[in-house]
Amino acid sequence: MKVNDLIFKELLRRGYSLEGNTRVWNIADSKLWYLEEEQAKAYLNIDSVKGKKGSTHKEFQLIKKHVGEISQKVLNGSGINIIDIGCGDGLKAIPCIDALAKQAPVRYCPIDISSYMVTEAIKNIREAEKREVIEFRWNISDFDNLENISALLRDDKFRKNFFLFLGGTVNNFELHEVMHEIAEAMDGDIDSLLIGMGLKTDNDEAVAKRFGEDIHNNFLGQILTQIGFKEDELEFGTRLKNSRIESYYTVKKDKKVILGDKFIAFYKGDQILVATIRRYSKEEFEEAMRIYFSEVEFFPQEDGSRALVLCKK
Ligand SMILES: C[S@@+](CC[C@H](N)C(=O)[O-])C[C@H]1O[C@@H](n2cnc3c(N)ncnc32)[C@H](O)[C@@H]1O
Numbered sequence: 001m002k003v004n005d006l007i008f009k010e011l012l013r014r015g016y017s018l019e020g021n022t023r024v025w026n027i028a029d030s031k032l033w034y035l036e037e038e039q040a041k042a043y044l045n046i047d048s049v050k051g052k053k054g055s056t057h058k059e060f061q062l063i064k065k066h067v068g069e070i071s072q073k074v075l076n077g078s079g080i081n082i083i084d085i086g087c088g089d090g091l092k093a094i095p096c097i098d099a100l101a102k103q104a105p106v107r108y109c110p111i112d113i114s115s116y117m118v119t120e121a122i123k124n125i126r127e128a129e130k131r132e133v134i135e136f137r138w139n140i141s142d143f144d145n146l147e148n149i150s151a152l153l154r155d156d157k158f159r160k161n162f163f164l165f166l167g168g169t170v171n172n173f174e175l176h177e178v179m180h181e182i183a184e185a186m187d188g189d190i191d192s193l194l195i196g197m198g199l200k201t202d203n204d205e206a207v208a209k210r211f212g213e214d215i216h217n218n219f220l221g222q223i224l225t226q227i228g229f230k231e232d233e234l235e236f237g238t239r240l241k242n243s244r245i246e247s248y249y250t251v252k253k254d255k256k257v258i259l260g261d262k263f264i265a266f267y268k269g270d271q272i273l274v275a276t277i278r279r280y281s282k283e284e285f286e287e288a289m290r291i292y293f294s295e296v297e298f299f300p301q302e303d304g305s306r307a308l309v310l311c312k313k
Contacts, residue, residue: 003259004226007032011227011257011264011272025266026273028246030172031142032223033275034114041116042219047167049091056092056167058301059196062308063166064095066299070310071099073297074192079105079158081134083150085143085182086169087112090121092196093164094128100162101131107158109134111141111149143178146185159190166196168306171277175288183292188313193293195309199300200243200279208245211277212238220247220274227257234272247275282307 010032016023034040047056074080080100084093087110100106108131110121118139125133138149150161163182170178182193201207217236224234234249251270256263266272280288282298289296295312 003228003257004035005259006035007223007227008257008259008262008264012262016270019271021269023267023270024248024273025270027223028273028276030169030275031113033220034112034117036222036226037116039219039222040114040120042222044089044120046215046219048089050089055198055306059166059168059306059308060092060095062299062301062306063092063196066308067095067099070194070299070308071096071103073310074160074162074194075100075103076160076190077104078160078190079107080160080162081107081109081153081158083146083153083161083163084108084110084121085146085163085165086167087121087164088117088167090117090124091128092166093121093125096162096164096194097125097131105157107132107134107153109149109153110139111143111146113140113142115140143181146181150185150187150191154187161185161187161191163191163193164196165193168196168198168277170195170197171279172275175278175280176291179288179292183313186313191313193311195311196306197285197309198277198279198306199285199304200281201303201305204240204243204245204279207279208238208240211245211247212236216247221249223274224249224272229255229257243278245277245279246273248273285309 010027011025014026016025047054049056049060082093090110097106108125110118112118122133138145233252236249238247249272251266253268255266286296289311293311293313297310299308
């Protein structure tokens with residue numbers, strides 16, 4: 001079995017920390033979730049606009065409800081580039097493109113670490129909208145390159161960039177790290193950002209439980225099977241800790257993972273943390289966004305569990 005280099009290196013680089021007597025290996029980084037096509041497909045199987053259920057579908061409804069008002073606030077007459085940060089299958093961009101294109105020329109630019117997602121998004125936008133899609137070397141990219149991408153796309157006809165950061169991707173990141181990257185890429189006078197995210201609710205325990213379902217195991221378990229673990233050597237679990245939902249695997253028996261001349265020895269009882277979701281209250285998130293933006297407007301879902309947030313510098 002070929003051991004995935006990147007995942008192995010992340011484990012080596014980060015090592016483990018001790019929590020009581022338990023060794024906890026923390027590789028909770030969403031860039032490891034979508035490395036292979038099968039992982040991207042497993043994600044879309046959990047959450048997709050097409051699935052007509054789940055948080056993605058709810059967010060899609062929220063977009064459709066508010067996109068008319070949002071597009072009025074985003075437009076200023078010139079052509080507009082929609083930069084879809086972590087585009088996934090791109091389907092949520094469709095109502096945005098629709099609304100904006102009624103009033104200005106629109107180009108769509110998907111950015112994602114997963115080539116499968118980028119291909120899906122390009123296909124979906126072309127099929128639905130027949131809009132201009134920007135294909136260039138930066139489509140398959142980390143978020144570190146946003147400033148570069150933003151400048152490359154701005155020209156006389158398309159001066160304005162409208163960033164989409166949807167699907168609760170913000171909940172999986174170190175907030176200030178990712179917001180700094182995005183804000184740096186935005187032109188203060190003309191650009192806008194639309195965030196779609198999960199908000200903290202009174203029933204976060206129940207939400208954590210839902211993240212422990214098999215469908216999430218099928219998605220996240222692939223990180224560890226790519227370094228040689230077998231499914232029955234691991235036990236999947238979720239917990240609510242320090243306002244974060246954590247997904248982790250407990251190693252059921254000692255295991256040595258070897259790559260070249262290096263190895264990692266896991267012991268029975270070790271925990272491998274693979275995902276964290278941090279949900280904020282509206283007030284907490286607004287306070288954090290005020291560091292980067294002068295305008296922060298919420299479009300909440302009725303039950304308060306999600307919101308769209310429109311931000312301008
Ligand atoms: C939670 S999904 C959201 C997808 C889509 N925006 C939606 O709302 O349906 C997160 C997306 O971001 C991408 N992604 C995650 N971490 C990334 C990173 N570090 N750099 C670039 N893309 C990343 C994933 O491949 C995935 O498509």
